[in-house]
Amino acid sequence: MRVVFLAPSYPPEMIQYTRGLAEVGAQVFGVGDTPREGLPKEVRPHLFDYLQVPRIMDEPDVMDRVSNWLRRRDIDRVLTNWEPLVLLAARLRERWGMPGMSVDTALGFRDKEIMKERVRAAGLRVPRSRRVKTESEVRAAAEEIGFPLILKPIAGAGSADTYRVTDSADLDHAILATRGVPEASCEEYVEGEEFTFDTVCIDGKPAYENVAAYLPKPIEMRSIEWISPVIITVRDMYQPRLMPGVELGRKVLDALGMTDGFTHMEWFLTPKGEAVFGEIGGRPGGAHIVDQMNYTSDIDLFREWARVVCWKTFEAETRRKYNCGIVFKRALGRGRITRIDGLGDWLHAAGEALVEERLLRPGTPRRNWKHTLLSDGHVILRHPDWDEAYRLSFAAATGIQMYAE
Ligand SMILES: Nc1ncnc2c1ncn2[C@@H]1O[C@H](COP(=O)(O)OP(=O)(O)OP(=O)(O)O)[C@@H](O)[C@H]1O
Ligand SMILES: [Mg+2]
Numbered sequence: 001m002r003v004v005f006l007a008p009s010y011p012p013e014m015i016q017y018t019r020g021l022a023e024v025g026a027q028v029f030g031v032g033d034t035p036r037e038g039l040p041k042e043v044r045p046h047l048f049d050y051l052q053v054p055r056i057m058d059e060p061d062v063m064d065r066v067s068n069w070l071r072r073r074d075i076d077r078v079l080t081n082w083e084p085l086v087l088l089a090a091r092l093r094e095r096w097g098m099p100g101m102s103v104d105t106a107l108g109f110r111d112k113e114i115m116k117e118r119v120r121a122a123g124l125r126v127p128r129s130r131r132v133k134t135e136s137e138v139r140a141a142a143e144e145i146g147f148p149l150i151l152k153p154i155a156g157a158g159s160a161d162t163y164r165v166t167d168s169a170d171l172d173h174a175i176l177a178t179r180g181v182p183e184a185s186c187e188e189y190v191e192g193e194e195f196t197f198d199t200v201c202i203d204g205k206p207a208y209e210n211v212a213a214y215l216p217k218p219i220e221m222r223s224i225e226w227i228s229p230v231i232i233t234v235r236d237m238y239q240p241r242l243m244p245g246v247e248l249g250r251k252v253l254d255a256l257g258m259t260d261g262f263t264h265m266e267w268f269l270t271p272k273g274e275a276v277f278g279e280i281g282g283r284p285g286g287a288h289i290v291d292q293m294n295y296t297s298d299i300d301l302f303r304e305w306a307r308v309v310c311w312k313t314f315e316a317e318t319r320r321k322y323n324c325g326i327v328f329k330r331a332l333g334r335g336r337i338t339r340i341d342g343l344g345d346w347l348h349a350a351g352e353a354l355v356e357e358r359l360l361r362p363g364t365p366r367r368n369w370k371h372t373l374l375s376d377g378h379v380i381l382r383h384p385d386w387d388e389a390y391r392l393s394f395a396a397a398t399g400i401q402m403y404a405e
Contacts, residue, residue, distance in 0.1 A: 001025060001311075002048075002074060003026040003027065003075070003076065004066065004075055005017070005018060005028050005030055005079050005080065006030075006031050006032070006079070006080035006085045006088065006089055008047060009030070009032060009040055011082065013302075015046075016290075016302040018047065019046045019302060020303035021310070022046035022048075023046075023306065024307045026310050027049075028046060028048050029073075029075070030043075030047045031051045031053060031056070033052065033053055051065065051066060051069045056085065059091060075096065077098065078096070082283065083110075083281055083283055086281070087106050087107070087110055089106075090103040100259060101258075101282060109280060109282035109283075111154055113131040113185055118256055122254070124248060127187040127277075128187060129145070129186060130187075131184075132184050133182070133184075135175055138171070138174075145188050146188075148166045148189035149186060150164055150219075151163045151171075151174045151186050152184060161181050162219060164219060190278075192276070193213070193269045194214045194218065194268055195211055195234075195242065195266070195269060196212040196264060196265065196267075196289065197210070197245055197249030197263075197266075197267060198210040198264050198284070198293065199265075200262055200314060201261060204259060206253070208304065208316070209249075211242055212232060212234065213232050215232065216229075225330055225369060228327055228328060228329050228396070229373060229375075231325070232389055232390065232393055233293060233320075233322075233324045235320045235384065236386065244269070245267045248276075248277060249265050256280065258282070260308055261305065262305055263281065264289070265278070265280040287372075288380070289326075296321065297316070297318060297321060297322075299317060299318075301316070323386050324380065324381070324389070325381050327380075328374060328377075329375060329376050329378065329379075329400060331360075331403055332403050334366065334405070335365070335366065335404050336362075336364060336366065337360045337365075338403050339362060340402050343359065345399065346396050346399050349392065353383045353392055355381055359376065360377045360402070381393065381396070
């Protein structure tokens with residue numbers, strides 16, 4: 001099994017997928033823009049070969065270079081788990097006539113309007129929306145959809161350039177702020193709680209499923225600095241309250257023609273108990289959600305994903321043992337971390353429930369919380385009981401405070 005894996009060492013969790021591929025018996029041909037000498041030592045033993053390209057986002061250039069590089073070798077798979085490269089991987093597969101998701105199918109996981117059109121066409125509940133390019137299109141769409149609405153890039157990630165608009169002053173501001181965005185989606189704002197629906201699929205059918213709760217909704221996590229974002233996987237994900245989301249998620253996979261691999265969907269649970277589609281990616285969620293899923297069931301989805309995409313089998317035990325919470329912290333002040341308060345007490349309270357403590361240490365420069373949900377570090381905990389996992393997560397959110405100057 002010879003696998004081309006795009007971006008095998010960046011973002012950092014890709015190292016784990018590279019390892020997974022090697023562990024299930026694949027020869028991994030990595031392609032990335034990290035210089036060969038700069039590859040992290042953890043990834044090297046798992047790479048069979050590596051091609052450094054000048055710009056990994058330059059699709060035509062990467063396609064030519066990879067084609068030249070592999071000229072005399074038979075390749076069985078072209079894969080990536082990083083959102084910006086999902087279409088490039090599909091284009092390479094198409095050029096070489098390989099199995100796996102087609103360009104057209106990949107578009108349904110990447111372009112938010114095509115995605116919603118396909119999900120809507122399957123009769124599923126999707127926010128009303130319009131594709132908009134110019135200011136006058138935004139204004140016309142806003143007129144039609146009404147306030148509150150959401151204005152966001154068609155191919156966005158990380159809630160970047162995503163705005164909630166409640167009146168015409170907000171609209172003016174959002175139009176100004178999204179000036180650099182070539183194409184946007186203007187949509188009805190859906191009230192309610194927000195969850196994920198994550199899967200590892202074989203032929204579009206989940207071999208593994210997960211639901212996690214966003215506390216609060218990502219748009220708030222990403223726009224209010226003092227918030228410590230919390231995400232908790234739900235051990236009892238098949239409870240009646242959440243089943244509409246699970247059922248919606250499975251139907252979305254059918255509607256979009258999912259093949260093999262990870263998906264990460266976001267959905268809303270309205271006050272009336274209805275599940276509404278948010279968005280979906282044909283790749284895993286970021287910000288450690290795969291680690292959380294692993295801790296939920298004591299499994300290794302990095303390797304199971306690899307087994308699925310190479311051999312179409314999934315061997316891990318999917319029984320859910322824990323609710324696993326992650327809490328991202330943001331320091332007060334700018335510059336370098338100077339102090340962490342309340343950590344000792346929280347660690348004591350968490351006891352056996354603690355899984356990881358990775359807060360940035362004093363002396364380390366702060367991360368840009370707008371650029372990465374990882375912010376200034378995190379703690380991960382797990383507990384079989386939801387209320388306890390929730391309580392400990394919020395104890396970290398409110399009880400641990402970091403400072404910087
Ligand atoms: N129609 C909507 N109604 C209510 N909230 C919305 C809507 N669309 C987006 N949001 C909020 O904005 C967030 C970001 O939107 P979306 O997930 O589409 O963009 P993204 O940039 O791909 O996000 P990310 O990479 O953070 O998942 C959502 O998680 C949700 O909190
Ligand atoms: Mg999103």
